Amino acid sequence: MPRIVLALNAGSSSLKFSATTVGEEGQSSLLLKGEIEDIGSAPHFVLKNAQGAILAERRWTDSETSMQPLLEEVAVRVREHLTGDELTAIGHRVVHGGPDHMAPERVTPALIASLEKLTPIAPLHIPHNLALIRSMMKLCPDVPQVACFDTAFHRTMPAVARRFALPAVYEAAGVRRYGFHGLSYEYIARKLESIAPHLAKGRVIVAHLGNGASLCALQAGRSLDTTMGFSPLDGLVMGTRCGALDPAIVLYLENQFGLSVDEVRHLLYRESGLLALSGGVANDMRTLLASAEPKAREAVEIFVHVLARQAGGLIASLQGLDGFVFTAGIGEHASEIRAMVCEKLAWLGVKIDPQANLRHADIISTPDSEVEVWVIPTDEDAMIVRHTLAVLGDGRARAL
Numbered sequence: 142m143p144r145i146v147l148a149l150n151a152g153s154s155s156l157k158f159s160a161t162t163v164g165e166e167g168q169s170s171l172l173l174k175g176e177i178e179d180i181g182s183a184p185h186f187v188l189k190n191a192q193g194a195i196l197a198e199r200r201w202t203d204s205e206t207s208m209q210p211l212l213e214e215v216a217v218r219v220r221e222h223l224t225g226d227e228l229t230a231i232g233h234r235v236v237h238g239g240p241d242h243m244a245p246e247r248v249t250p251a252l253i254a255s256l257e258k259l260t261p262i263a264p265l266h267i268p269h270n271l272a273l274i275r276s277m278m279k280l281c282p283d284v285p286q287v288a289c290f291d292t293a294f295h296r297t298m299p300a301v302a303r304r305f306a307l308p309a310v311y312e313a314a315g316v317r318r319y320g321f322h323g324l325s326y327e328y329i330a331r332k333l334e335s336i337a338p339h340l341a342k343g344r345v346i347v348a349h350l351g352n353g354a355s356l357c358a359l360q361a362g363r364s365l366d367t368t369m370g371f372s373p374l375d376g377l378v379m380g381t382r383c384g385a386l387d388p389a390i391v392l393y394l395e396n397q398f399g400l401s402v403d404e405v406r407h408l409l410y411r412e413s414g415l416l417a418l419s420g421g422v423a424n425d426m427r428t429l430l431a432s433a434e435p436k437a438r439e440a441v442e443i444f445v446h447v448l449a450r451q452a453g454g455l456i457a458s459l460q461g462l463d464g465f466v467f468t469a470g471i472g473e474h475a476s477e478i479r480a481m482v483c484e485k486l487a488w489l490g491v492k493i494d495p496q497a498n499l500r501h502a503d504i505i506s507t508p509d510s511e512v513e514v515w516v517i518p519t520d521e522d523a524m525i526v527r528h529t530l531a532v533l534g535d536g537r538a539r540a541l
């Protein structure tokens with residue numbers, strides 16, 4: 142019997158989902174995909190078939206933005222359009238597994254309780270993840286659910302990359318670098334094996350540039366180092382997150398500005414990043430690139446500067462660089478950002494073909510570039526389906 146797996150990817154401001162059927166031989170095909178954008182402001186739901194035709198759409202007014210009705214809409218519409226077939230499993234991207242969950246796991250009440258404790262370090266994600274898991278338990282109580290952690294892929298990082306320079310007691314309590322966007326990096330690492338086997342064996346930086354953004358140093362397909370740390374707040378400048386910050390600033394904000402812990406958290410996760418740098422123009426890169434406002438341009442330049450500086454650190458970790466991969470919303474679509482980043486990496490011998498870059502070609506570097514530069518669309522859902530079937534003991538996961 143074919144298996145139908147619903148993959149749910151709760152990001153910081155959106156919920157993306159897809160339903161995939163997996164046949165006896167492991168052959169998979171997409172049935173449905175969709176998204177709810179702008180959760181928390183003016184949610185917009187859209188459901189499409191595999192060809193991209195819209196099957197259902199709905200907008201909510203600001204007053205109706207709690208998660209429950211949004212999720213019910215997803216569950217009802219997905220079931221309606223599966224035309225007689227039943228869901229056999231639900232897989233979630235769960236942003237943080239903490240020290241105790243370093244591999245995908247079946248959802249149980251104990252797992253939910255353990256994830257709840259991680260809310261303060263991933264406040265933009267964990268509440269969405271838990272709301273989704275609980276709603277799906279109510280709406281589809283007989284369908285098993287699997288949590289696929291964004292942090293799991295980085296379990297191969299060596300201790301030197303993992304450890305913060307803090308007393309050992311905190312390390313023992315789980316205060317260490319975890320790294321995120323792991324399902325995306327895992328997908329890219331696997332994809333490189335088929336499309337660029339020479340790079341799959343080499344030293345590659347993958348730039349996952351979406352609303353949240355990070356870089357991962359891959360050595361022979363494994364995570365060696367990454368820019369996000371204990372939480373998805375660290376590293377690059379993001380939509381509303383500050384990225385790497387001198388920790389003394391946090392103390393200063395509390396002491397000199399009298400901000401409480403909750404106020405500092407709100408400031409750093411929701412009011413910083415591109416939104417703050419652009420003077421409130423937008424947290425969204427597309428809007429910033431289209432804006433004539435000087436502060437919007439400044440925000441873009443700082444985003445690129447910080448990215449190039451942190452890429453330098455990862456190049457040192459890797460002891461050189463063979464390939465650079467752009468992925469996620471900004472990485473896949475913003476040719477201007479790719480050109481700016483590559484210009485900053487010209488010292489390495491990176492050269493790109495402007496025309497190939499403009500048309501978002503797979504390889505955008507020139508044949509004489511010292512580093513191959515690729516644009517590879519990510520597919521976190523494919524990894525969610527694979528892990529979900531594997532956790533449920535379904536052998537066809539191996540073929541995915």
Ligand SMILES: Nc1ncnc2c1ncn2[C@@H]1O[C@H](COP(=O)(O)OP(=O)(O)O)[C@@H](O)[C@H]1O
Binds near residue numbers: 352
């Ligand atoms: N054509 C485009 N040009 C520039 N930026 C784009 C384009 N398309 C999407 N983006 C940017 O991608 C980001 C969202 O990326 P995405 O990977 O979908 O995020 P997430 O999964 O974290 O919600 C936004 O900043 C958006 O503006």
Ligand SMILES: CC(=O)OP(=O)(O)O
Binds near residue numbers: 154321353
């Ligand atoms: C980890 C993270 O930042 O995720 P997202 O890009 O979905 O916000």
Ligand SMILES: [Mg+2]
Binds near residue numbers: 152351352469
């Ligand atoms: Mg994302």
